Amino acid sequence: xxxxxxxxELRPMTCELGHLSRSDGSATxxxxxxxVITSMYGPGDVRISKEIIDKATVEVTYRxxxxxxxxxxxxxxxxxxxxxxxxxxxxxxPRTGIDIILQEMQNSGSFxxxxxxxxxxxxxxxxxxxxxxxxxxxxxxxxxxxxxxxxDLKQEKKSVxxxxxxFDSKDFNVVTVSTSGSFSNEQFQSCLMACREASKHxxxxxxxxxxxxxSKSV
Amino acid sequence: MANDLKTFQPKEYYRKxxxxxxxPDGRELGECRSTVxxxxxxxxxxxSALVKLGNTTVICGIKAELANPKADEPKNxxxxxxxxxxxxxxxxxxxxxxxxxxxxxxxxxxxxxxxxECVNLQDLCIVSGKLVWMLQCxxxxxxxxxxxxxxxxxxxxxxxxxxxxxxxxxxxxxxxxETDDKITNNLKVQTTPVSTTFAIFDDHFVIVDPTxxxxxxATGIITIVTKEKKLCMVHKPGGTPLKDSQxxxxxxxxxxxxxxxxxxxxxxxxxxxx
Numbered sequence: 001x002x003x004x005x006x007x008x009e010l011r012p013m014t015c016e017l018g019h020l021s022r023s024d025g026s027a028t029x030x031x032x033x034x035x036v037i038t039s040m041y042g043p044g045d046v047r048i049s050k051e052i053i054d055k056a057t058v059e060v061t062y063r064x065x066x067x068x069x070x071x072x073x074x075x076x077x078x079x080x081x082x083x084x085x086x087x088x089x090x091x092x093x094p095r096t097g098i099d100i101i102l103q104e105m106q107n108s109g110s111f112x113x114x115x116x117x118x119x120x121x122x123x124x125x126x127x128x129x130x131x132x133x134x135x136x137x138x139x140x141x142x143x144x145x146x147x148x149x150x151x152d153l154k155q156e157k158k159s160v161x162x163x164x165x166x167f168d169s170k171d172f173n174v175v176t177v178s179t180s181g182s183f184s185n186e187q188f189q190s191c192l193m194a195c196r197e198a199s200k201h202x203x204x205x206x207x208x209x210x211x212x213x214x215s216k217s218v
Numbered sequence: 219m220a221n222d223l224k225t226f227q228p229k230e231y232y233r234k235x236x237x238x239x240x241x242p243d244g245r246e247l248g249e250c251r252s253t254v255x256x257x258x259x260x261x262x263x264x265x266s267a268l269v270k271l272g273n274t275t276v277i278c279g280i281k282a283e284l285a286n287p288k289a290d291e292p293k294n295x296x297x298x299x300x301x302x303x304x305x306x307x308x309x310x311x312x313x314x315x316x317x318x319x320x321x322x323x324x325x326x327x328x329x330x331x332x333x334x335e336c337v338n339l340q341d342l343c344i345v346s347g348k349l350v351w352m353l354q355c356x357x358x359x360x361x362x363x364x365x366x367x368x369x370x371x372x373x374x375x376x377x378x379x380x381x382x383x384x385x386x387x388x389x390x391x392x393x394x395x396e397t398d399d400k401i402t403n404n405l406k407v408q409t410t411p412v413s414t415t416f417a418i419f420d421d422h423f424v425i426v427d428p429t430x431x432x433x434x435x436a437t438g439i440i441t442i443v444t445k446e447k448k449l450c451m452v453h454k455p456g457g458t459p460l461k462d463s464q465x466x467x468x469x470x471x472x473x474x475x476x477x478x479x480x481x482x483x484x485x486x487x488x489x490x491x492x
Contacts, residue, residue, distance in 0.1 A: 071325050074321040075321075075325040075326065075329075078322050079456070082457065083455065083456040084456075086438075086457055086458070086459075171459065171461075173459030173461055174454065174459060174461075174465060177440070179452050179453070180332070180451075181450070182334065182445065182448050182450035183448065185449060185473075188452065189462075192462065192465075
């Protein structure tokens, strides 16, 4: 799968929208070999205890490939939920619930960004009103200080730090950051710049996918 | 009158203050609450520390246990941080199994420890492949008044610096484990990670060290963990999109805060030794 790819290119992305018949929106996103299926329901019923009077309750469930969700998955779940809460115009649907379910199919690196992108595609597929789109890009810093965008598992293992950024499609400001490993301020800035450039490709990919989906149904 | 406004229109109330570059509790936007560190507060634990950030109080106790290492990492010991949010600290928590917030905080502390390489896990090895130390780090929140993540990290690092492990030898012939409580070794703490949390209010006010009211009203939170001058974690789970300049401001402030906090821990540590 791994063809010649310079360090400033994303891996090839493919997606399938609306392939689950029972959910309101669904998407399978493959970035390189990393695959995530997202399905979403809503705005629909919400448990009374979780009901919010002036906006919709957003809930995210993440299922790993093997076993039950662990403690570390909770942090990921919270991160994805907060990110989705930011983009959904939840004030339009008070006292309802929006459920997003993510299922890991294959983790070959840059997993968090694949999760967030696939959640965004599912929201698009379900036609949930959004403030803007979000594009997530992961990059890693090698021990020599080189930055690789959208790393696979092998590159992630060799790196000293992995950074994931999520940008909005309006001004390309930073919605979410999640990092592991240590790095300097300059390295952080250059990763931010590189990821911001790459996020524009993700937004273009969303546009193309939606075009394809809409032209098919006519 | 002021109280009515606070109850019915808390956002408006805060906005009135923030426009004048001050917060309702008298702090400036970039000012932390007074920080108190008490090291070695629990004498029965191997290491402990109590941290107060304004009203927020977290106590951390470290108990050391002997354990078998994992087969694939025969030289590595374990550090198991656990954050407990009991109903004592706030009415928003219920007794029983740890809730989402507690699990998220525990995982956050685990990530900070891993990223900062604060303790070399190989220092916890006694006999390779057979016996290692397992440090159970329990952080209990006593008062939940916002910014518990920073308090947890501060208390854990202070407690780790205070940890003394007894000398343990394994008798070659009988395989019996002998503990000598008289000879103790201080745990080597390589770096001092310091976490600083900022709340974003109304999309453009960035305030440091938020209280619980500020956290609930905030439109976004960003946490930056630094060790000395390097960054070891930037965590922003959603919320208002930030401009680069705002993130840079947060990083600069976090590095500044890191210096102050490190000094505070070291000073407290020194006064304890004397």
